[in-house]
Amino acid sequence: MPIIPTVSRVEHVDLDVFAAAHRPDWDRLDELVRRRRRLSGDEVDELVELYQRVSTHLSVVRSSGHDPVLTGRLSGLVARARSAVTGAHAPAWRDVARFFTRTFPAVVYRLRWWWIGATLGTLALSFALGTWIALDPEARALLGTPEDIRAYVENDFENYYVEYPGASFAARVWTNNAWAAAQALIFGVFLCVPTLYVLALNGANIGVAGGLMFAHGKGDVFFGLILPHGLLELTAVFVAAGVGLKLGWTIIEPGARPRLRALGEEARPAIAVALGLVVVLFISGLIEGLVTGWVHITWLRIGIGVVAEALFLAYVFTLGRRAVREGETGDIEDAPAAAPVAG
Template identity: 45%
Template sequence: MDLDALRSRRRGEWDRLDELSRSRDLSGADVDELVVRYRAASADLSDIKTSAGRTQLGDSLSVTIARARHRLTGAGENVARQIPRFFALQLPAALYRLRWTTLVIALATIGIAALSALWISADPALIATLGSKAQLQQYAENDFTDYYEPGAAFAGQVWTNNAWIAAQCVMFGVTGIFPVYVIMSNAINLGVAGAVMLAFDRGDVLILSLLPHGLLELTSIFVAAAAGLHVFWAWVVPGRRTRGESLASAGRALATTVIGLILSLALSGLVEGFVTGQSWPPAVKITIGALALAIFLVYMLVVGRWATRRGETGDLTEYEAGTPTLYAG
C-alpha cells in the first residue's frame, strides 16, 4: 500500500472527521456525517495496519478515530461532580423504593420478637432450657448491660458485625430465602434475650439498652433485607423487561443502597459505642438514638420522595453503568 497516496486521497475526509469530533454542537445531519466518516476512517485504519503494520500515519489516524468515538459515545463526567448528585438524588431514591417492604419487615420482626419473648418468659420450663438459673440471672443482671462498653474499639466491632449481616442480605438476596432467614433469626434471638430479661423483671433494662442504638441499627438491617428481596422479586417477576435487564437494574440500585447502609450502620455503631453504655439519663440516650433514626428517615422518605418525583430510580446513570447509545449534543 502506498501510504503517501492514501494520505493525499483521504486527508480531506480525515480532517473533516477531526473537525466534527471537536465540534461542541452537532446537528442531526452532522451526527450522521460523523458516523459515516468514522466508519470510513476505521476501514482505512484497518487497511493500513493489515498492509503496513504500525506506522506514524496509522497512529495519527487512531487518535482521530478515538476522538470521534469518544464524541459519539458521550464524554465522561467528572466523578467529583457526580458525588453531590449521588447523595442528593440517587441514594435517597434507591432507599425510598424500599419503604413499604422495609415497613413490612419491621412489623414482622417486632411481632415475632415480642411473641417469642412473651411465650418463652411465661413458661418456666422453656426458660430452663436456656441455661441454669444462675447463668440466666448473671446474663440478665450483668452480662447484658456489660456488653455495651463505651469506646471506639467496640463501635468498630459493632459496625463490622452489623455490616456483615447487611452484606449477607445483599449478597444472597437473589435467593429470596436468606434475607428471610436473617430476619427470622434476629427476631427470635431478640425474643429469647427479651424472655430472659422479662423472667428476671429486667424488661425495662432491655428496652432502655436497645432503644438508643437499636432504632437505627434495626432499621438499617430491615432496609438491607428489603433490598435483597427486591432483587429476588426483580428476578422472579421481571415485568416487560427481560429477566437479565430487570435483575441488572435491581442489582445496580442495590449497589447504591449498600453505600447508604454503610453510612447508617456507621452512625448506629457510633451511638452504640459512645452513647448506649454511658451512665447518662435514659431520656438523653434515647433522644440521641431517636434523632439518629429521624435523620435517616427524613433522608429516606422526604428527600427520597423529592428525588423520585424528579425521575430518579436509584439506578446508575448511563455514564456509570456503561452504554452503547449514541447521542448528539
C-alpha cells in the same frame, strides 16, 4: 466489493459483517481514548470524528437487538470516548453529594414497602417469641440453667456494652452489623430464602433477650440499652433485607422483562443502598460504642437514638420522595442500555 450495512437498513443488519467492517474504527477509537492525554491536534480531531461514528454504530447494534455482548462493549467504549471528548467531569464532591442527596435516599424510598414489610414481620416475630419466653418458665428453661440466665440478666446483658473501650467497640459492632446487612441484601438473590433466615435470626435474638429481661423485671433496662443504637441499626438491617427480598422476588417474578435484565436493573440500585448503609451503620456503631453503655441518663440515651432514627426517616421520606418524583431510580448514570433478547 462487499456492501456495508448502514443505519437506513437497520432491520437487515448482519452483525458479523457489520462488526468485521467497523472493528478497525472501534480499535482505533479505543487506542485514542487510552492515549487521550498525549494526542496531537490531528489525533484529537480524529478522536471526535470516531466518537461520532462509533456512536452511530452503537445505535445500529442496539436496534438489531441480537448481541448484548457487542452492545455492552460499544456502550463502554462510547462512554469512555465521551468522557475523553468532553474533557470535563463533575468534581468528586458533586458525585458524593448527588449520591447522598438523590441516589441513596431515592432507592430506599422507592423500595420502602419492602423494608417496612421486613420490619413489621421481624418485630412481630420478636414480640411473639419474647412474650412466650417471658410468660412460660418451661420456655426459659430451654435456654439455659437458672444460674446462666440469672448471670445474663443481672450482668452479661449490661456489661456487653462496656466490655471494650468505646472506640474499639464501635468499630467492632460496625463491622458486625455491616456484615449482617450485607448478608441480608446480597443473599436475597437466592430466591429470598437466606434473607428471610437473617431476618428470623435477628428477630429471634431480640425476642429471646427481651423475654428474659422482662421475665426478671428488667424490661426498662432492656429498652434503655437497646433503643439508643437499635432503632437506627435495625432500620439499616431491615432496609438491606427489603432490598434483598426485592432482588430475590425479581428473579421469581420479573414481570415483562427478561430475568437477567430485570435483575441487572434492580442490582445496580442495590449497590447504592449497600454503600449508603455503610455510613448509616457507622453512625449507629458510634452510638452503640460511645452512648449506649457510657451515657448513664436513660432518657438522654434513648433520646439520642430517637433523634437519629427520626433524622434518617425524615431524610428518606423528604429527599428520597422528591428525587423519585423527579424520575430518580438510583441506577447508575450512562448505564449500558439493555439489549432486547428473545424471551
